[in-house]
Amino acid sequence: MDITDFYDTFFEEAEELLADMERYLLELDVDEPDIEQLNAIFRAAHSIKGGAGTFGFEALQRTTHLFENLLDHTRKGELTLRRDIVDTFLETKDMLNDQLDAYRNGGEPDQEAFERICQTLQRLALEEIGRDLDDTGRAASPAPDQASAPRIEPPAASTDAGSAEPESGGQRIVTLLGVAEKDRQLLIEELGQLGDVVTHRGDEARYEVVLSSAVGNDDIEAVMCFIIEADQLQITAAEGTETVQSPAPPPSAPQDSAASSVPAAKSAADAKPSKAKSKAKSKSAGETSSIRVSVDKVDQVINLVGELIITQSMLDQTVSEMEGVADSALLNGMSLLQRNARDLQESVMSIRMIPMEFVFSRFPRVVRETAGKLGKEIELVTEGESTELDKSLTERIIDPLTHLVRNSLDHGIEMPDDREAVGKPRTGRLTLSAQHQGGNILIEVIDDGAGLNRDRLLSKARENGLNVSDSMTDDEVWQLIFAPGFSTAKEVTDVSGRGVGMDVVKRNIQGMGGHVEIMSRSGEGTRIRIVLPLTLAILDGMSIKVGDEMFILPLSAVLESLQPAKEDIYAMAGDDVVLKVRDEYLPVVAVHEALDVPNAKTRLTETIAVIVQGEGRRYALLVDDLVGQQQVVVKNLETNYRKVPGVSAATILGDGSVALILDIAGLHRLNRAKKEARRPERTNHSLEALTDKELETSS
Structure with a gap:
């Protein structure tokens, strides 16, 4: 088996995990962090590390290993979160993205950047928790002043025998079904990173590992399912095995000897499945309802359906021009073909449609970082995330929308003190919304800032040599912001002021068959509306x-x-x-x-x-x-x-x-x-x- 056959799957899943990681990091409340969010971030890092180790992506494995170790200290309450620490975590996530892209393109990650992020993580661990991370990601003894740091305890395990979610220090039997020896060794090594492997035995058909660990079943699943399928994994409670220390006898040992060595473990193997096992089964069943398909294949199907529609139109026109058509069966057949062809076309087109959440999910990070640079307080609101748009358009709308968002943050929403002086809340609001209207989709960027200044725009336009007049309508004046080289910024910053971006926005949107509308009211804010066709097909x-x-x-x-x-x-x-x-x-x-x-x-x-x-x-x-x-x-x-x-x-x-x-x-x-x-x-x-x-x- 060529392991490179699984590269694409790993890259896609790792990209999704990184996207989830960023979303959870942005949602974290640094004052009262949600343990479930911290666990989810930890699991994402650990899952990527497991896959990276499997495929030999050393830089990615090393970075995620150090990162997950810091995350582990965070979820245990040994590392107190601050905004700058979350920023470092986000920076690490960006580095993981870069490393992933490098491996995806057949290259190696930037060695200097890799060493720099590792040093950053090591320094953070040393400064905040007084610990040094070694090559294996394990920490040295805690510093005296940190030993008594408060611990965020995970939710208590259910006492229901069916759930079998163990408390800290509990043991579980991790059963591997139909797993080859090479993969078993890798999985056992990974389990060793999660806790202590007490014993393991069996054959390829059924191999049991007794694990003593404080992590939850979800953590174990997240690592295992990068290497094996969910239906190859079972996790059950190993009640009463805490005292088992000796390894199990070899597979050739008599059956009763094996039973005497780990009696409780053997009985637990036939016990009622745990929640984790049930979840694994349901996940496996869910995976069969969807498949990953190359976009090129979808485009080919859409193209063929288009040709079918054209052929159907030709037949329909030919039949309509025939003289003396009295065959009702032919007419009925053509009518049925037309209806089925239209239904087929709509169904195939829906395959390419994805929700606007794909686009909007990128902007919490953009708003957070841009607002931080500008010294502004911004609340981001998104509406209509479930509104669907053609995949080709969602990918092309991201850059123009980013320019519009940054423009609203910089030029639209005022500084907190200025807002407070005019009776507005210190925190500005930026809204991203999407909705269908006929055969179009309307995407709006709305801010509650000061609005566009007509006189200032006209004055700046005259300075730039544009042909303007005081008789221009407001709509015409607002469109001046899309003129090449036009900017009202008083100074050039890394956010804006160079007069580039907005003209590109208009050009790109027109290239997608859409247009931009602007509505603004002084003191109340600005609404920029992008009107796009639902699909270009x-x-x-x-x-x-x-x-x-x-x-x-x-x-x-x-x-x-x-x-x-x-x-x-x-x-x-x-x-x-x-x-x-x-x-x-x-x-x-x-x-x-x-x-x-x-x-x-x-x-x-x-x-x-x-x-x-x-x-x-x-x-x-x-x-x-x-x-x-x-x-x-x-x-x-x-x-x-x-x-x-x-x-x-x-x-x-x-x-x-x-x-x-x-x-x-x-x-x-x-x-x-x-x-x-x-x-x-x-x-x-x-x-x-x-x-x-x-x-x-x-x-």
Whole structure:
């Protein structure tokens, strides 16, 4: 058996354990630490150490060994927690992450960083509990002034025979079922780290280890199940075996001799299973209900289902065009196929959907560290953690969301004294929320700070040479914070002030097919809303026709459509044209001009204006016809061809033809670029409808 086959499983499970460890560390109350949380952190470190030892990851094993030893002193009350000590624990957790990544990538961890964290842990143990940790992680004798340190006792064990959770110093029989000799030796060594191995005997089918230890069954399970399956492990109480000191006879010894050596242990083997055993069984049963699958395999299935949907659409269109179709069985079959194909598509898409908790769980650490650097008191609130989003989007939204959170902490929420002076609580509140709205997900970053300052933003924009005016709406002024190089920070810090980040946020969110909205009220706070599609794999779209070409508009971007009237069309300087819609003047984008589509309608009053929204602005797209609404399978154009300006992706229609999915904001930028290029000499590419008789010139 090649042990490297299990690397991926170890890396994934260790990553999950480290995430849990960070969550528990952030939740710890340093004044009154929860013993269960401390136990959970200890178990995570011990489990990772066991796996690291199995696979020969020495740096990871050594670091976790020292770390778990400190955690053991902490949960025993020998090390009193403080905020700076928790910070050191979090730093150690980060180092474990780095070491894990190094091994995952086939390399070795940074030796200098490894030695530094080991020295930090050793120094902490020496300063706080007067003990020196040796190579095995065991501590020397306690210093005199620390010997009487208070001890946090674990919860008392139940006296129920069925639970069999022993008190301190109790013995248990750890039974290994179907475990090879090599793994048995490793497991016995690990059990020796948890307590004293009194005796062990048996064969591969059933091997019993009598362990005297103060740790709970959960600790034993956590270590064992990194090497063997849960159903290969049984833990039972060994009542009355405390006096057993001699090792058991060899397996070839007579049966009655073995019984006389460890009578209570043998009888306990047939006793009622303990809680730990029951939990192990239930965990084993639970594991069969889920499997780990590579994302690439899921993407392949989604792609094949997409092809199936396209094929179904082709068949449906072919049947609908057949003349004299009187076979009801065929029509019923097509209807059933359509319904099943849609259900299959929704089921497969749900596989990629994961809860926003995956994203939000990263921010308690970000808020804690950023608030500490800024000297602010911040309470983080999360809402809608169960809201689901496509996995590809959750991974891409983390960086933009981090920038927004740090920006709210730095620029939004005031210093504690300033808040108190205006009647606010010293502790500011930052809220992260997520909710579904139609085919989109809304992610909001809300702070109860001072709000955006309109005059300050305009002043800073003028300093940066931006074209602004006092007549701009609040929404337009708020969007200035996304301008490249824009920052209102008075000084550059390691948190902000360099004018980078927010423009990247907007660009990344637009790259995911979303947009950013900002709402702010002076003295009350700011709400930044990110609107994203639930998935990039399928799209509810509106089919439009321009010339002989078919295009798709994202339905979420379409607001309305109308027939332009001559009196509502205004020519601006150069080739710019605007359309008046209910007292709002919208830039006109002729799709056939932007994309060079031949045989299209060029007279404005003969076209249809589709009012769309992109990047927080509204536009009027001129098209020939509206064909209808449909759900399309999105094909990445850059992967299969190259990036095309004004186009976000492509799809295959029911007749087998390819239709481009338009990028609203990109189309507007492309249209403006083409107009700029031809302004020195107006050409016949302009709309033929733009004549002095048809258009009024705006003042």
